[in-house]
Every structure is written in structure tokens, then in C-alpha cells.
Amino acid sequence: MAAHKETEKRLALRLRNVAVAYERRFGFFRRQKYWALKDVSFDLYHGETLGVIGRNGVGKSTLLRLLAGIIAPDKGEIKNYGVTASLLTLQVGFVPHLTGRENAVLSGMLLGMSKREVLERMDAIREYADIGEFFDHPVREYSTGMRARLGFAVAIHVNPDVILLDEVLGVGDSIFRDKSTKSIKNLIRSQKSVIIVSHQPAMLRELCDRIVWIEKGVVQGIGDVKSVLNTYLQSLKPAVTATSDSQS
Numbered sequence: 050m051a052a053h054k055e056t057e058k059r060l061a062l063r064l065r066n067v068a069v070a071y072e073r074r075f076g077f078f079r080r081q082k083y084w085a086l087k088d089v090s091f092d093l094y095h096g097e098t099l100g101v102i103g104r105n106g107v108g109k110s111t112l113l114r115l116l117a118g119i120i121a122p123d124k125g126e127i128k129n130y131g132v133t134a135s136l137l138t139l140q141v142g143f144v145p146h147l148t149g150r151e152n153a154v155l156s157g158m159l160l161g162m163s164k165r166e167v168l169e170r171m172d173a174i175r176e177y178a179d180i181g182e183f184f185d186h187p188v189r190e191y192s193t194g195m196r197a198r199l200g201f202a203v204a205i206h207v208n209p210d211v212i213l214l215d216e217v218l219g220v221g222d223s224i225f226r227d228k229s230t231k232s233i234k235n236l237i238r239s240q241k242s243v244i245i246v247s248h249q250p251a252m253l254r255e256l257c258d259r260i261v262w263i264e265k266g267v268v269q270g271i272g273d274v275k276s277v278l279n280t281y282l283q284s285l286k287p288a289v290t291a292t293s294d295s296q297s
């Protein structure tokens with residue numbers, strides 16, 4: 050089931066033959082280029098939710114970093130039709146000796162807000178994180194779940210035109226997981242454009258209008274959620290699926 054929202058056929062972003070290389074080091078002196086993305090082309094329209102699937106290490110996070118403007122393409126072109134894009138990821142590092150409040154300012158600014166915007170939203174962020182007095186304690190005292198709560202609370206209060214979500218579903222304990230999933234679903238059902246990387250097929254089936262399947266840095270499939278997801282899932286377990294299908 051798709052996200053039930055109007056998708057205007059108005060372009061937000063266009064990628065054409067985009068490639069990204071990282072430099073990998075071998076020992077002290079040897080360096081080699083590694084092409085994490087080799088040839089990626091697709092369009093993103095206003096209001097649509099595009100899912101990104103693919104095995105570990107095929108370039109999904111690289112794609113989101115590229116769209117957020119954190120890295121630039123080494124080849125190809127990204128055309129922006131006047132939208133702001135911001136990456137919501139829990140991998141933004143916190144500074145351990147600073148408090149949750151202070152880290153909220155830093156990571157909010159990293160995600161594209163001005164300091165004033167973060168300060169204006171601080172009460173809402175504190176309330177959303179719901180970690181009590183720990184909000185004003187150094188982050189080094191936090192549990193992993195508390196860090197996830199703080200990271201998510203900041204991320205959810207950023208308000209770009211295009212929201213890039215990197216595996217942010219399903220964080221924290223069950224209460225927070227429900228709350229964060231609900232917030233993400235609300236964002237997705239709004240008229241914003243969303244690109245979501247997830248390894249959870251059920252979630253993608255529920256939320257996305259289209260899917261892009263990335264394999265070894267190239268687009269292996271793009272289009273209808275059901276068919277692209279099915280083809281991808283089949284590709285993960287060809288032998289097993291053939292056997293279990295014939296038994297059922």
C-alpha cells in the first residue's frame with residue numbers, strides 16, 4: 050500500500066549518471082579510488098516518497114549524503130529545482146563531554162538549522178526526547194537508547210523540503226519506537242518529498258510510492274514498489290525461494 054498522498058509531477062531533484070569515489074588507503078603509502086556509486090540516474094518529484102533498497106555496502110548512505118550536499122559527485126550531474134534537502138541520520142556524532150542540550154544545538158546546525166531555529170525548538174526537542182534531567186547531563190553518561198532518542202528528537206524537528214531518512218526507523222525501546230515510527234509516518238504523509246533508506250520491506254511497502262534498488266553502485270531497478278521489492282528479495286535468496294515456493 051502506498052502512502053496515499055498526492056504526488057505532483059513537479060521535479061524536485063534530478064540525477065543523471067552520478068558517480069562517487071572514495072579514496073581507500075592500503076598501508077601507509079598506497080591509495081586507491083573506490084567507486085561507491087558508479088552510475089545513478091533518477092528523478093524525485095514533489096510530494097513523493099521514494100524508498101532505496103540494496104544490500105549492505107552498495108552505496109545507499111552515500112547516495113543520501115550526496116543528495117544532502119555533504120559530498121559532491123565525481124561524475125554526472127545533480128539538478129536541484131529549488132528545494133532544500135536535509136539528512137536525518139542517527140550517525141551524527143555527539144560530543145561526549147557536552148550536554149544533550151548543547152549537542153542538540155550542534156547536531157541541529159549540522160542538519161541545516163540555524164542556531165536560532167534550534168533554540169526556538171529546544172523545548173519541543175527536550176520534550177520529544179523525553180530523557181528527563183539527562184538532557185542537561187554530558188552525553189557520555191547516556192545509554193545507547195538515550196543517544197538515539199536525542200538524535201531522533203533533533204532530526205525530527207528539522208523542516209526541509211526533501212527529507213532524507215537513513216535507517217532511522219525502529220530506534221530505541223518499544224515506547225520510543227512507536228512514537229518515532231508515528232512521527233516518520235506523519236512526515237511521509239505530509240506533502241514533503243521523502244527518500245528513505247531501509248532494510249525493512251514491510252515498512253517500505255507501506256510508505257513508499259516508488260522504489261530504487263541499488264546494486265554495486267548502479268540502479269538495478271526503479272519503479273513500482275511491489276515489483277521492485279519482490280525482484281530484490283528474490284535476488285537475495287534464489288535457491289531457497291525456489292524450494293520453499295514449490296513446497297507451499
Ligand SMILES: Nc1ncnc2c1ncn2[C@@H]1O[C@H](COP(=O)(O)OP(=O)(O)OP(=O)(O)O)[C@@H](O)[C@H]1O
Nearest residue numbers: 071072073083085104105106107108109110111112
Ligand atoms: N568515507 C569512506 N571512505 C572509504 N570508503 C567508504 C567511505 N564511506 C563508505 N565507503 C564505502 O563505500 C561503499 C558504500 O558505502 P555506503 O555506506 O554508502 O553503503 P550502504 O549501502 O549505505 O551500506 P549499509 O546498508 O551497510 O548501510 C562501501 O563499500 C563502503 O565501505
